Amino acid sequence: MPGPGRSCPVAYRHRPEELAGPPAFACTTLYVVGGLYGNAHALEAVVARAAAEPSPPEIVFNGDFHYLDTDPGLFAAVEAGVHAHRATRGNVEYALTADDDTVGCGCDYPDYVADTVVAGSNLVVEQLRTVPDDRARARLAALPHQLTANVGGHRVGIVHGDPESLAGWRLALEAVDPPDERARAVTGFTGPATTSETVVDWCRRAGVSVLCCTHTGLPYAQDHTADGVRYLVVNNGCAGLPNFSGMRCGILTRLSVDPHPPDDGLYGITLDGLRVDAVPARYGHDRWHADFLRCWPPGSAAHANYAARIEEGTWLTVDHATRGTVTAGPGVS
């Protein structure tokens, strides 16, 4: 049933061909950081990791960098940190800038996500809407919804949800074929599934070999081959929340012409000379937990939706995220 949090505004709709133009920039190493969720410590961890690279990477925060940061100081820290780099909009940033207050959190949650989760998410964004000033709103409104980057000659499409919608769910772990049965059972996924043919068609129309996304919460990487050409989808899950069982760290996607898997890489692949890895954003649980509780104490909407994940992670293991011919990295102990 459409309604706040489940609606898909016309402004969300995209075509993969919109990624097919000239790249927005070129680089040799790129970080794609989705779903920071207002975790300023994860942002600091990403920037610190970037500073330790042999050559400075470009960083793209691909949406939902705000969300749980209803404390004005926290919001300002995230806003300043993100805009020191490149950014694209997520549904949260859309909801903060749209005149349409029926959009709710803007997540376009599918039917299989519980009404209680959707209602909580709407309440979070309703509170967050009171935080940004006009300048911040204007900055967020000016962000692109997606972009294409050139990483060492490889075209990389960066979206928030999927190439057809800002808040699309078709690249969710539970949605993609072949099925991850545990993901489908835990989420209650109801189809249609996203086939390899669809992913390849998107990549061809976008003129990219890699699609980076976030939005749907659970990370994975999966390669596809068609007519001898290889393609890759990397969903980074959340940079600002734990993603795996027993691991209190966010995840970001690192793409580089450097062929060596990073020491902290959790899983990755070399795709025609481009190295792509999921690496941790080690933000320090206690600091983030304290920020979270200050903004969202027990009984609040976000506490109900996120406290358990922040404390305990998810059910997901790295094995679930390592799909196709992607392999576990040296960072898996």
Ligand SMILES: [Fe+2]
């Ligand atoms: Fe999102």
